[in-house]
Amino acid sequence: MKKKVKQVMTSVLKMDISEIDENTSLESVETWDSLRHINLIIALEEEFGIQFSGEEIVNMLSYKLIYLTICDKLNEN
Amino acid sequence: MKYSEILEANNELEKSLRGKEKYNITVLSNIVTYQLNEILEYCLRKENINANVQSGNYNNIPQDSNEFKDSNLMIIFWELSDIIDGLYYKANTMSDNEVDSLVLQIKSAIDFVLMNLRDTPLILFNKFSSLLFNHRNIKSNNIDKICKELNAHLGQIALPNVILIDIDKVIAETSIEKSVDFRYYYSSKVLYTVDFYRNYAEFVKPIILSANGKTKKVLIFDCDNTLWKGILGEDGFDGIEMSHTTDKGAIFQEVQYLALELNKRGGILGLCSKNNPQDVDKVITQHPDMVIRDKHIATKRVNWNDKVSNLKEIAKELNIGLDSLVFVEDSSFEVNYVREQLPQVTVLQVPEQLHQYREMLRDHMALFYVISESEEDAKRSEMYKAQKWRESEQSKFRNLEDYLESLDLQITLYVDNISFVPRISQLTQKTNQFNLTTKRCTEMDIKNYIESDSHKVFAFEAKDKYGSYGLTGLCIVKLDRKLSTAEVDTLLMSCRVIGRNIEYAFFNFIIDYLNKLGMKTVNAEYRKSSKNIQVENLYENLGFHLILRNEGVKNYALKLIDYKPQKSDYIGVIHEKKS
Numbered sequence: 001m002k003k004k005v006k007q008v009m010t011s012v013l014k015m016d017i018s019e020i021d022e023n024t025s026l027e028s029v030e031t032w033d034s035l036r037h038i039n040l041i042i043a044l045e046e047e048f049g050i051q052f053s054g055e056e057i058v059n060m061l062s063y064k065l066i067y068l069t070i071c072d073k074l075n076e077n
Numbered sequence: 078m079k080y081s082e083i084l085e086a087n088n089e090l091e092k093s094l095r096g097k098e099k100y101n102i103t104v105l106s107n108i109v110t111y112q113l114n115e116i117l118e119y120c121l122r123k124e125n126i127n128a129n130v131q132s133g134n135y136n137n138i139p140q141d142s143n144e145f146k147d148s149n150l151m152i153i154f155w156e157l158s159d160i161i162d163g164l165y166y167k168a169n170t171m172s173d174n175e176v177d178s179l180v181l182q183i184k185s186a187i188d189f190v191l192m193n194l195r196d197t198p199l200i201l202f203n204k205f206s207s208l209l210f211n212h213r214n215i216k217s218n219n220i221d222k223i224c225k226e227l228n229a230h231l232g233q234i235a236l237p238n239v240i241l242i243d244i245d246k247v248i249a250e251t252s253i254e255k256s257v258d259f260r261y262y263y264s265s266k267v268l269y270t271v272d273f274y275r276n277y278a279e280f281v282k283p284i285i286l287s288a289n290g291k292t293k294k295v296l297i298f299d300c301d302n303t304l305w306k307g308i309l310g311e312d313g314f315d316g317i318e319m320s321h322t323t324d325k326g327a328i329f330q331e332v333q334y335l336a337l338e339l340n341k342r343g344g345i346l347g348l349c350s351k352n353n354p355q356d357v358d359k360v361i362t363q364h365p366d367m368v369i370r371d372k373h374i375a376t377k378r379v380n381w382n383d384k385v386s387n388l389k390e391i392a393k394e395l396n397i398g399l400d401s402l403v404f405v406e407d408s409s410f411e412v413n414y415v416r417e418q419l420p421q422v423t424v425l426q427v428p429e430q431l432h433q434y435r436e437m438l439r440d441h442m443a444l445f446y447v448i449s450e451s452e453e454d455a456k457r458s459e460m461y462k463a464q465k466w467r468e469s470e471q472s473k474f475r476n477l478e479d480y481l482e483s484l485d486l487q488i489t490l491y492v493d494n495i496s497f498v499p500r501i502s503q504l505t506q507k508t509n510q511f512n513l514t515t516k517r518c519t520e521m522d523i524k525n526y527i528e529s530d531s532h533k534v535f536a537f538e539a540k541d542k543y544g545s546y547g548l549t550g551l552c553i554v555k556l557d558r559k560l561s562t563a564e565v566d567t568l569l570m571s572c573r574v575i576g577r578n579i580e581y582a583f584f585n586f587i588i589d590y591l592n593k594l595g596m597k598t599v600n601a602e603y604r605k606s607s608k609n610i611q612v613e614n615l616y617e618n619l620g621f622h623l624i625l626r627n628e629g630v631k632n633y634a635l636k637l638i639d640y641k642p643q644k645s646d647y648i649g650v651i652h653e654k655k656s
Contacts, residue, residue, distance in 0.1 A: 011085035030607055033509065035111045038261055042112065042271050043081040054260055 005067050008047050012040045025062035037061075048074065080271045083119050090122035097127040100289065103145040105133040105190075106154035108268040113152075113277065120278040126289050134510075134611075135266070139186050139480050140576035142193040150285065151200045153190070156268060157224055158210055161543035165210035168219040176219050179543075182483060184230045185473035189480055195236060199288050199448070201281055202235065203244040204228050209257055209268075240284055240448070247277045283446035293423065293444040294401040296339055297391065300350040300357055300379070302407040303427055304336075304369065305329050309356050320366040331435045333368035335442065340373045344445045345395065347376040349387045349404065354379040384411050385418045403441065478647065481577055485542040487649035488550070488579060490586055493527045493534050494653075500548045501536055504569060509608035511580075512569040513601070513615065518553075531556055532566070533594075535587055539574045549574045550583055556594065563591050565601040568615075575611075581643035582650055584619055588640045598636055605629040619643065 006020045013031045026032045032040070041057050044050075044066065050073045052060070060066045078086070102117065104110050114130040121128035133141035138155060145151065158165040160183050171179070194200055207224040214221075231241055248256045251273045261267035269277075286292055301308045306325045307317040318326035319333060340346050346369065350357060357379045361371055376394055378387035384406075392399045399421040406412050407427040416424050425441060427434050474480040491497060498520050505518040518526075526532040535552040538545065549571035555564045570580060591599060601616050603609075613631075617623065620641055621633035 007085075008081045011081045011088065014088060033608065034265070034507070035109070038265055038267055039080075039084075039112060042261075043079070043084065046080050046271070054264060057260070057264070 001070070002067060004047065005044070005063070005070065008043050009040065009063065009066075012036060012043050020063055022064050023062075027061075040066075044070065050074065080116075083275075084115055087115050087119040087122065090119065094122055094125070094127040097125075099127050099129045100150070100285075101148045102128055102130045102150045102152060103133055103141075103148040104130065104152045104154065105138045105141050105145070106156070107136045107138060107159045108154060108156045108262075109135060109266045110154050110269070110274075112267065112269070112271055113274045116271070116274045117278045117281075120282055121285060124282070124286060124291060126285070126291070128285075134576055135572045137576035139189055139193075139474075140477060142190040143477065146194055146197050149198055150288065151194055151197050152281075153200065153202045155187075155203065155205065157205045157207060157220065157227075158268065159266070160223075163544070164223075165220060168223060171219055176223060180223055180226050183227060185483070186480060187227070187230065188234060189474040191234060191236065191239065195238070197238060199284075200239045201242050201284065202231065202239050203242045204231065206244050206248065208245050208248050209253060212253055242281060244277075247273065247280050250280075251276050283443040284448060286444070287446050287448045291400070292447055293344075293403050294397055295345040295347055295375075295391070295395065295403065296336060296445070297347040297349050297376075297388070297402060297404045298336070299384075299404075299406045299408070299411065300348060300352055300360075303405045304333060304348075305360075305366075309352055309360065314356075314360065314364065317360070317364075318366075319364075319368075325431060326366070328431055328434055330366070330368065332438055335435065335438055337368055337373065339442060339445055340369075342445070343447065345375045346373050347378075347391055348374060349378045349384055349391065351381055351384075352379050384415055388415065388419060388422060403444065405438070478578075478644075482647040484577070485649075486539065486577055486579065486647065487541070487651065488537040488539050488582055489651045489653050490583075491536045491538075491653050492590065494536065495524070495527055497536055497548055498523045498527070501534065501551055504548070504551050504571065505567060508569045508571055509606065510572055511575050511612055512567075512606070512609050513565070513612055514567055514604045515606045515609060516567050518567070526553055531558075533590070535583070535590070537579075537583055539577075539579055546571070546573050550579065552583065552587055554587070554591065554599075556596065558595070561595055561597040563594075563596045563599045565599065568601070577648075578643075578645050579648060580615070581619075581645040582648040585642045585645065586650055586652070588637060588642075592637050596637060598634060601633045601635070603631040603633070 006017050009015070009020055010017045013029055013036060015029065015031065026037065041052060041060065045052060048070055050070070052069065052073070056069050060069050100121070104113060111132055114132060118128045118130050133145055136159070138153065161167070161179065168176070191200070205224045205227045207220045211218070211220045235241060251270075256270060256273040257268055258270050283292075298304045305317040305319040306329050309317055319329040321327040321330050336346055348357070354377075361367060361369070361374070376391050378391060380387070388399070388402060388404060392402060399419055403423045403425060404415060405425045405427065406415070409426070412424050412426045415422060423441070423444065425437060428437055474483065501523045502518055502520040505516060509515065523534065527534050533554045533556060535554070536548055537550040538548050539550065540546060551567060551569050552565065553567040555566050557564070588599070601621060603613060603616060605613065616631070616633045620639065621635045623631055624634050625632040
């Protein structure tokens with residue numbers, strides 16, 4: 001699943017999969033701005049068949065947080 | 078395809094089309110339509126059009142219509158819900174007079190936009206739609222009224238370079254529920270979903286293909302089980318069906334009528350069939366149920382040769398590219414053979430579930446879409462343009478200032494107002510485009526600036542006649558009282574208020590204020606980021622002198638006595654002194 005998350009990030013943020021690690025965040029990636037963030041969330045929701053809450057969307061600002069939020073969501077179901 | 082797959086594929090196509098001439102598309106909108114860009118790019122790049130889609134500034138349609146007029150194509154999303162903030166919930170509380178005045182204002186703005194775009198080759202202007210917010214109302218209300226009047230106006234004034242897009246059809250196909258996601262609408266003004274944009278891109282694609290000379294021109298049928306039910310060689314003249322009197326025959330009759338309709342619109346029809354030519358000729362000329370007759374058929378290859386050679390010959394005979402051909406065939410063998418050998422040809426296979434056949438064909442009819450452009454049309458268009466241009470001389474807005482003036486803009490200024498600390502900090506965190514130095518400040522930073530004697534924090538609230546934009550502008554100035562020198566540390570404006578020349582009124586106020594503090598010189602700086610290109614020449618425009626230029630940083634200075642106030646007399650300025 002980590003790979004899947006990374007793949008989605010790769011295609012939305014136009015970066016190489018090897019560039020994504022635990023520290024990757026909105027701060028560190030130039031192409032990751034507030035508009036692209038929405039694209040990223042939309043793509044992740046579609047990929048994993050889940051819906052994030054407004055609060056989650058605002059907080060998922062790094063690879064780590066995205067991954068953890070998705071894990072939580074999938075466990076709930 | 079999933080959204081992420083589209084983005085991925087689009088990135089790949091971008092590489093493979095590199096170097097090919099670009100087809101520039103600009104999307105102007107009063108909502109955020111950012112998600113459309115890559116979906117549309119993908120949709121067109123797949124057809125070998127090197128599309129490059131960019132968005133105008135948020136809610137700056139009139140302003141940007143002049144800025145981006147050199148695009149090959151302009152797409153306009155002027156959403157009814159947002160022609161003023163919150164129209165969809167305010168409209169039905171408005172008086173008739175208010176409605177009329179709003180409609181008049183928007184009509185004039187539309188005139189202004191289309192006038193600016195009169196030389197843009199192609200404009201797709203979405204019709205106003207009241208569907209999303211109003212579909213459960215039984216009685217017609219103000220939203221319907223505004224929608225109807227604006228659409229009627231569009232129909233009257235659109236020049237031939239404007240194609241009105243019936244967006245209701247796209248919403249219907251997507252379903253209202255799946256067209257919008259209010260989570261993103263409320264947080265970021267992203268109204269439409271990716272599902273909607275996928276359908277929208279497909280819906281407008283034929284128009285763009287046509288504008289790029291990629292229209293399909295010829296529809297070619299294999300005969301057996303494509304024009305009629307049955308195999309002529311086996312079932313015979315009397316055994317084949319294409320009459321509405323049998324359920325299967327009815328489907329083929331409809332298909333023939335579709336082909337006839339296409340032919341009337343200028344599409345070319347052809348046959349490519351493995352049959353005895355005299356048998357097929359007999360059906361065409363004598364069968365009572367045939368709708369397509371000899372006069373409709375431009376080219377025939379009825380023989381026992383292979384279909385690839387036949388299709389090549391047809392293209393040669395008609396002197397058109399293979400990519401202009403659409404071939405309808407029922408046999409999987411032939412379908413695969415042609416697809417493999419002639420990938421340029423669009424091959425449609427008759428579905429096994431026969432009732433889906435006419436639907437499939439209907440879906441592909443759009444590929445034959447032609448933007449009508451005869452010489453006659455072109456001439457009429459020129460005359461029309463000239464006439465419209467004359468009329469516009471008397472119309473409400475001749476230039477952007479006229480338009481801005483009509484908005485009754487007003488800003489209220491606050492200096493060192495402690496109650497705005499959270500909002501001011503948030504502005505520094507979130508503003509990217511109109512932000513000269515992109516310095517991010519915490520609430521603590523802002524509080525310190527406000528309380529210290531060495532900084533002045535200027536902020537403004539903006540409003541126009543339709544409502545307030547809230548606290549949307551900020552300038553932090555550092556003062557050196559000994560040297561009588563001020564330095565602009567931060568200057569930014571929210572994207573909600575850009576394009577209205579408010580920065581001029583703001584700066585006029587600031588300079589005046591600094592003068593009164595005894596300042597003699599102002600220094601300022603532009604720091605380039607990946608987002609703030611639009612303000613790279615702001616200080617030049619304000620009359621500053623460029624004194625130093627390093628990589629990504631420009632330093633400026635201005636003597637206060639040299640400052641010439643910028644024209645912004647249509648913006649009311651109030652100085653709110655209480656804090």
